[in-house]
Amino acid sequence: MADPADLPIAASPEAVGFDSGRLGRLDAYMAEMVEAGHVAGTSTLLMRHGQVVAFTTQGKADLASNAPLARDALFRIYSMTKPITGVALMILFEEGRWSLDDPITRFLPELVGLKVFAGLDANGGLLTTDAVRAPTMRELLSHTAGFGYGLFDVHPVERAYRDAGVLQAANLDELASRVAAVPLHFQPGGEWFYSVATDLQGLIVERISGQRFGDFLQTRIFDPLGMVDTGFQTRPDNVDRLTAIYCDDGAGGLRPATEAFDMPINDFTRAPVFESGGGGLVSTAMDYARFGQMILNRGALNGVRILSPVAVALMGTNVVPDAVLAVANPLRLLPFNPAFGFGLDFAVALDPRRLGMVEGRGTLSWGGGGGTWFWIDPENDIVFVGLIQRLADPVSSAFRNRARTLVYQALTHPEK
Structure with missing residues (x-):
C-alpha cells in the first residue's frame, strides 16, 4: 500500500518551472470569486514533476456554520468518478477478462x-x-x-x-x-x-x-494509492469534513442545493442506493491528485503499479470515429472535433493550439456536476485538481477555463 502522507512539495514554484508572482494570479482570481459570493470556497492543487507546486484553499466549507475550507475537505466529485471507474475496468482488461x-x-x-x-x-x-x-x-x-x-x-x-x-x-x-x-x-x-x-x-x-463495485475500487485503487478519503460514503471519523453544496440563487449569489439532476442531494453519511460509477464518489484534492499523478506516471505511484503504461496510453487515445468528429452536433455537450476527442473515460486534447487551448498535446481531463474539474498534461508534466461547491452552470464552467489560463501563463519552462 502506498504511504497516504502528503505528496512531495516543490522547493519553490521556480524550481519546477513556474513564476511565483504570475501564479499568484490564480489565487487572486479564486479569492475574488469567493469575495463576490459566486462560490463558498475553492481548493486548487497544482503539481509538476510529481511535486506539489501550489495547494490553496479559500473561503468556507459551509456558509451556515461559517466553517473554513480545509485542505482535507471532502467534495462530491460527481462525474470525476468516471475516470476512476475506467481504471477499474482497465485493471480487468489487463487480466485478460x-x-x-x-x-x-x-x-x-x-x-x-x-x-x-x-x-x-x-x-x-x-x-x-x-x-x-x-x-x-x-x-x-x-x-x-x-x-x-x-x-x-x-x-x-x-x-x-x-x-x-x-x-x-x-x-x-x-x-x-x-x-x-x-x-x-x-x-x-x-x-x-x-x-x-x-x-x-x-x-x-x-x-x-465477483466483488461489489466499491470493494473493488477500495482494494485495487484506493488502498494501493493511499486515497484514504475517497469512497461512496463518509466514515464517522471524516463526516465532519464533507462540504456543503450550493447552486445559483438567481440573484448572483448562492443558496443551498437540495437536489442535483432531479435527485435529492446525497449527504454521503449513508450507503447509496447503488454505487454509481458515473458520479457517486466523494473525495479530497489530495486524494484525486494522487490518482491523477498515477495516470501521469503511466500507471504507477510511489512504487505501486495500478496499470501498465500501454493501458494508460489506450485510455488517452481518441476512439471517437473520425466521421463523428468531422461533423458538429450540439447534442454532444462538448465541441468534439478533429482537434478534441475522447478516449476511454477521459476527454483528450489532440491538437490544443488549433483550438486556442493552452494545455499540452494529449492532455486528459474531465469535470464533475458539483463544479469540480481536473486535467493531466503529459507534455508539460502537470496535474491540476480544482474543487468548488457550486452545481454545474456557466459560472462554474468559467472557473475551469480561467484556471487553465492562469496556470499556464505562469509556466515559464513549458514541456518537460
Whole structure:
C-alpha cells in the first residue's frame, strides 16, 4: 500500500518551472470569486514533476456554520468518478477478462436485442429500428454506444430515460434492465452522447470480478494509492469534513442545493442506493491528485503499479470515429472535433493550439456536476485538481477555463 502522507512539495514554484508572482494570479482570481459570493470556497492543487507546486484553499466549507475550507475537505466529485471507474475496468482488461471489441452483451445479457430511436409517431411516441449490432466495450468506455442519461432535456430518448427512472433504479442490475427498455440514441458508434455508460461499466466490474463495485475500487485503487478519503460514503471519523453544496440563487449569489439532476442531494453519511460509477464518489484534492499523478506516471505511484503504461496510453487515445468528429452536433455537450476527442473515460486534447487551448498535446481531463474539474498534461508534466461547491452552470464552467489560463501563463519552462 502506498504511504497516504502528503505528496512531495516543490522547493519553490521556480524550481519546477513556474513564476511565483504570475501564479499568484490564480489565487487572486479564486479569492475574488469567493469575495463576490459566486462560490463558498475553492481548493486548487497544482503539481509538476510529481511535486506539489501550489495547494490553496479559500473561503468556507459551509456558509451556515461559517466553517473554513480545509485542505482535507471532502467534495462530491460527481462525474470525476468516471475516470476512476475506467481504471477499474482497465485493471480487468489487463487480466485478460475482456477486450475492446467484445460486445457488451457478453457481460450485460439484459441488453441483447436493443432498439434504436428512429423518430416520433403522430402521437409523439418513439419509433424504433433494430440495432445493427450490440455496442462494443470500446464504445461503452467512450460514450459512443448510443445510450442516454436522462439528465438533459434535449432529445426524446433523454426524456424516455427520465420517464423510465433509469437513475432511480434500486441497484445496478435494475439500472441495466431499465436501460434495456429504452432505445439507443443512435446506432452503436454513430455519434457521441454523454450517458449512463459508466454506471454500466461499474456493473461489468462487479460481474467480472465477483466483488461489489466499491470493494473493488477500495482494494485495487484506493488502498494501493493511499486515497484514504475517497469512497461512496463518509466514515464517522471524516463526516465532519464533507462540504456543503450550493447552486445559483438567481440573484448572483448562492443558496443551498437540495437536489442535483432531479435527485435529492446525497449527504454521503449513508450507503447509496447503488454505487454509481458515473458520479457517486466523494473525495479530497489530495486524494484525486494522487490518482491523477498515477495516470501521469503511466500507471504507477510511489512504487505501486495500478496499470501498465500501454493501458494508460489506450485510455488517452481518441476512439471517437473520425466521421463523428468531422461533423458538429450540439447534442454532444462538448465541441468534439478533429482537434478534441475522447478516449476511454477521459476527454483528450489532440491538437490544443488549433483550438486556442493552452494545455499540452494529449492532455486528459474531465469535470464533475458539483463544479469540480481536473486535467493531466503529459507534455508539460502537470496535474491540476480544482474543487468548488457550486452545481454545474456557466459560472462554474468559467472557473475551469480561467484556471487553465492562469496556470499556464505562469509556466515559464513549458514541456518537460
